[in-house]
Each structure stands twice: as structure tokens, then as C-alpha cells.
Amino acid sequence: MKPQHISLAYLRLLAAFLVCTIAGSLLKIFHIGGLFGNVLIGMGMLIALISIFLLVYNAFFRGTTK
16 A cells, blocks of 8 residues: 655645634734634635545545546
8 A cells, every 4th residue: 555645735725724714813812803804714714624625535536536
């Protein structure tokens, strides 16, 4: 079996998720940008959902297309 490794694309999605979520949370904590903080947190959650979908899709359908 080949060793499993995390693709660079997934690491970029994880980094984008963390940046959006942490930045939005900091904006909300310090009461700087109310709506913009919510938008950043929502973007982070959307990125997380997309990355989970891609991981599941690749896990189930990657081997069946060959």
C-alpha cells in the first residue's frame, strides 16, 4: 500500500478556514466589525464544509474511477 499523505490543497483549505474563523472571532470579540466578523466566520464554516465534502468524495470515489 502507498503511504497516505495530506494533499497541499487540503492544507491550504485548512489554513483558509483557520484564518477566516480566527479573524472573524477576533473581530467579534473586540466589537470592531459586527457584520464583517459574522461574514468571516461564515466563510470559514463554508470552507470547512467544502473541504469535508472533498475529503469524503476523494475517499469514496477516487479508487472507483480507475
